[in-house]
Structures are given as structure tokens and as C-alpha cells.
Amino acid sequence: MTARRRAANLRGRGPCRRAETESSLLPAAQPRRFLFLQGPISPFFAQLAAALRGLGHTAWRINFCLGDRLFWQGPGAVDFTGPMGEWPGYLDAFLAREAITDLVLLGEQRPYHRLAIAAAKARGVAVTVTDYGYLRPDWIVLEQDGMGPESRFPRDPATILALAATCPEPDFAPRYATNFAKQARWDVLFHMASDLPRPFRHYESFLLHAPLPAYLGTAIRLLARGRESRAAAARVATIQPGSPCWLFAMQMETDYSLRAYSDFTDNDSALDLTIASFARHAGPGAQLLVKVHPLDPGLKRWRQRVMAIAARHGAYGRVHLLDGALDADPAILASRGVITINSTLGFRAIQLGRAVKPLGRALFDIPGLTWQGPLDGFWQQATPPDPALATAFLRAIAGCLHVRGRFYDGPGLAAAVRGAALRLDRGLVNQPLAEVLV
Numbered sequence: 344m345t346a347r348r349r350a351a352n353l354r355g356r357g358p359c360r361r362a363e364t365e366s367s368l369l370p371a372a373q374p375r376r377f378l379f380l381q382g383p384i385s386p387f388f389a390q391l392a393a394a395l396r397g398l399g400h401t402a403w404r405i406n407f408c409l410g411d412r413l414f415w416q417g418p419g420a421v422d423f424t425g426p427m428g429e430w431p432g433y434l435d436a437f438l439a440r441e442a443i444t445d446l447v448l449l450g451e452q453r454p455y456h457r458l459a460i461a462a463a464k465a466r467g468v469a470v471t472v473t474d475y476g477y478l479r480p481d482w483i484v485l486e487q488d489g490m491g492p493e494s495r496f497p498r499d500p501a502t503i504l505a506l507a508a509t510c511p512e513p514d515f516a517p518r519y520a521t522n523f524a525k526q527a528r529w530d531v532l533f534h535m536a537s538d539l540p541r542p543f544r545h546y547e548s549f550l551l552h553a554p555l556p557a558y559l560g561t562a563i564r565l566l567a568r569g570r571e572s573r574a575a576a577a578r579v580a581t582i583q584p585g586s587p588c589w590l591f592a593m594q595m596e597t598d599y600s601l602r603a604y605s606d607f608t609d610n611d612s613a614l615d616l617t618i619a620s621f622a623r624h625a626g627p628g629a630q631l632l633v634k635v636h637p638l639d640p641g642l643k644r645w646r647q648r649v650m651a652i653a654a655r656h657g658a659y660g661r662v663h664l665l666d667g668a669l670d671a672d673p674a675i676l677a678s679r680g681v682i683t684i685n686s687t688l689g690f691r692a693i694q695l696g697r698a699v700k701p702l703g704r705a706l707f708d709i710p711g712l713t714w715q716g717p718l719d720g721f722w723q724q725a726t727p728p729d730p731a732l733a734t735a736f737l738r739a740i741a742g743c744l745h746v747r748g749r750f751y752d753g754p755g756l757a758a759a760v761r762g763a764a765l766r767l768d769r770g771l772v773n774q775p776l777a778e779v780l781v
Contacts, residue, residue, distance in 0.1 A: 383750035394764035410533035452599035507735035510742025519755030560641030572667030587629035605703025625722035698725035
């Protein structure tokens with residue numbers, strides 16, 4: 344391909360621009376100055392910064408803890424070792440001194456990040472937030488300002504339909520395998536290092552639980568995962584097609600989607616509300632499946648808790664716990680609908696054509712996609728999502744908010760870096776992006 348044709352492809356025609364591999368990207372027309380804060384517990388941010396430098400940009404990083412240091416290779420890193428109260432002033436001075444144009448971070452609700460976003464917006468600095476994808480398993484999100492309820496993605500069905508028409512047809516077939524062992528090792532390394540007092544003695548973790556008990560609980564769950572997964576699959580297999588069965592998808596209680604974007608403080612309160620409504624309104628023959636998050640740290644005995652809630656509301660024997668590493672699709676397809684606080688499993692349920700009731704605030708809570716009435720009416724009145732709107736919604740979020748890849752695996756990590764670098768370099772965050780060739 345000639346340089347002229349390559350430049351024409353990158354400029355594109357209309358709102359969807361054809362993107363190619365990183366090797367074909369041209370140097371940035373307007374070099375920018377990126378500041379990275381905490382990211383995934385992986386080399387993703389370090390490699391993304393290197394890719395942006397290769398395109399003519401400048402990249403900085405501020406470390407809050409020793410774990411941050413371990414996953415940043417390359418220049419531009421400085422340490423913030425003061426107390427939280429000094430962070431806004433420190434950051435404001437840094438943004439001004441280094442003429443930062445773009446702030447990049449994982450998750451907008453971590454305490455340091457909330458303050459950083461406020462400081463960045465006050466100075467007109469663009470904010471890009473990344474995290475695991477709304478689509479699974481091998482997608483990541485890049486969004487302007489925030490995710491979920493903070494997302495700038497439109498909620499109006501007509502606007503979504505029009506936006507989808509500018510986006511390419513997504514390929515939802517998985518491309519990149521996960522490496523759970525590597526992810527677990529890096530997670531342990533990060534959190535154990537970050538618990539060391541020096542030189543970051545004022546560091547305030549975003550975790551709800553101390554790492555060691557959570558790791559011990561997770562290890563115990565892993566030992567029982569095979570047995571629990573087989574029992575859960577056997578339970579799902581007993582559900583007769585078309586029978587009145589419903590699925591409640593639990594979430595990680597450390598997840599800011601639950602902590603910041605709902606009125607619940609834990610899964611227990613959401614389960615109590617749901618099971619009480621189920622007992623009163625779903626009918627005597629209905630069944631409720633309760634799926635534990637596969638990465639739940641095991642600090643609560645969910646089987647005993649869920650059964651106690653069911654007994655209290657007169658639904659014992661009709662509520663069933665699904666634990667282990669169960670593939671969610673069979674449970675979703677066996678159910679008439681899904682109830683969740685705001686889990687990304689809601690996106691999958693919409694994709695599979697099942698009714699969805701979010702109890703918290705969620706990006707997918709849009710008329711035509713989810714049940715907009717009260718929970719008590721969901722059991723008898725909810726209808727599946729509108730197929731045309733569901734297709735358009737998934738196409739638009741794939742084309743505007745995602746890139747393919749993973750934070751941890753070799754090929755998946757490389758793809759994620761290429762896609763993220765392209766979006767940031769070309770100013771295509773929250774904009775339609777044609778498929779990145781990998």
C-alpha cells in the first residue's frame with residue numbers, strides 16, 4: 344500500500360474510519376501529553392504508553408503504591424507518596440507543569456481517580472476510562488469520562504439505531520484465550536507489594552477486603568470449583584424448556600458498579616429484595632436460580648445465606664444456588680428473564696433475547712431493552728428486548744466503546760494495546776471505529 348493510500352484510509356470518509364495495524368499508523372498530527380494513573384494489574388498501561396510514544400506523543404505515569412511501580416516499564420513515572428488530602432493540589436500542579444492533555448485510568452470511582460477526574464475536567468483535560476468490556480470474553484472498554492451510568496453513550500433508542508448504522512458489523516466469536524494463572528499471580532504480586540508500608544505509607548487501597556483473607560477464600564473456592572460447577576450444570580439441566588424459571592446474577596461486592604451505581608451495599612440486600620418479590624409474585628411453580636460470581640472471594644457462605652433468605656420469605660425449595668465456573672449461557676437460556684444489580688451479564692442476556700431487570704443504574708437500562716416497570720411486575724409481565732434495538736445497541740457499543748483484546752494474555756494483550764493506541768491517537772474514544780486488523 345502506498346503512503347498516499349494509507350493516509351487516505353486513516354483519514355477515512357464519514358464517521359467510520361478504516362483502522363489498520365499499529366505498524367501502518369502515521370505519526371500524530373498533533374502530539375498530545377498523556378498521564379496514566381492506576382490501570383489493570385498487567386503491563387497494559389506501560390505497553391500502551393510505549394505505543395503512544397512511538398506515535399509521537401508523550402506519556403507520564405503517577406504511582407500510588409509499590410504495586411503500581413511493578414507494572415510500569417519505561418520512562419515518565421513519578422511517585423505520589425503524600426496523604427490523600429494532598430493529592431488534588433499535587434495533581435493540579437502536575438497537570439499544569441507538564442501541560443497534560445489526556446488523563447487515562449482504570450475505573451472512575453477509585454478515590455484517587457474521582458479526585459483526578461474532577462481536577463482534569465477543571466483544566467479541560469480529556470479523560471479516558473478503561474476496564475473489562477461490557478461485551479465478553481475478550482473485549483475491553485475505552486470511554487470518555489466514565490462507564491456505566493457515567494457513560495456518554497446515548498440512551499435514546501432512535502439515536503442508538505442511527506449510531507449503529509455508522510458502525511461495522513461486530514464479530515462476537517471469541518478470539519483470545521484467557522490465562523487465569525498469570526492473572527492470579529500478578530494480582531497477588533500487586534496487592535502484596537502494595538501492602539508494604541514504604542515508601543507509600545499513606546496509600547489508601549480501593550479494596551473492600553484485606554488481600555490475604557480474600558486470597559484464602561478464593562483458594563478454597565477453587566478447590567471446590569469442579570464439584571460445584573458440575574452440580575450447577577446438573578441443576579440447570581433439570582429446568583424444563585418454557586417453565587417459569589428466572590436467574591439472579593450476583594456481582595463482586597468490591598465492584599464499583601455495585602458500590603457506586605446502586606442503592607445496595609452488598610449482594611445480600613439485593614437478594615433479599617428479589618427473593619421477597621419472587622415469593623409474592625412469580626407464582627407457586629416458579630423457580631429462581633442464583634448465580635454466584637465466578638471470582639467471588641468466598642468470604643461469605645452464599646449457600647447458607649441464600650437458603651436462609653428463601654426460607655424467610657417462604658420460597659425454600661424453589662430457590663437454587665449455582666456456584667463454580669459455570670458458563671452463564673445455559674442458565675440464561677433456561678430462564679425467562681434475568682435480574683441483576685447492573686452486572687455485565689445483563690448485556691449477554693439482552694444478546695440472548697431474555698428479559699432483563701436491573702436493580703441498580705446500568706448502561707443497558709434503556710426502554711425497549713429492559714423492563715422499565717417495578718420488580719413485582721417483572722415476573723408476570725416482562726417481555727424480551729426488542730430484537731432490532733438489541734442488535735443496534737450491541738453493534739453501537741462494540742463499534743464506539745470497545746476494542747478487542749485482553750489485559751493479560753500475549754496475543755490478547757497485544758491486540759488490546761493496538762486498539763487502544765489507535766483510539767487515543769486518532770481521537771476516536773466514544774466514536775465509531777472500524778475493525779482493527781490483527
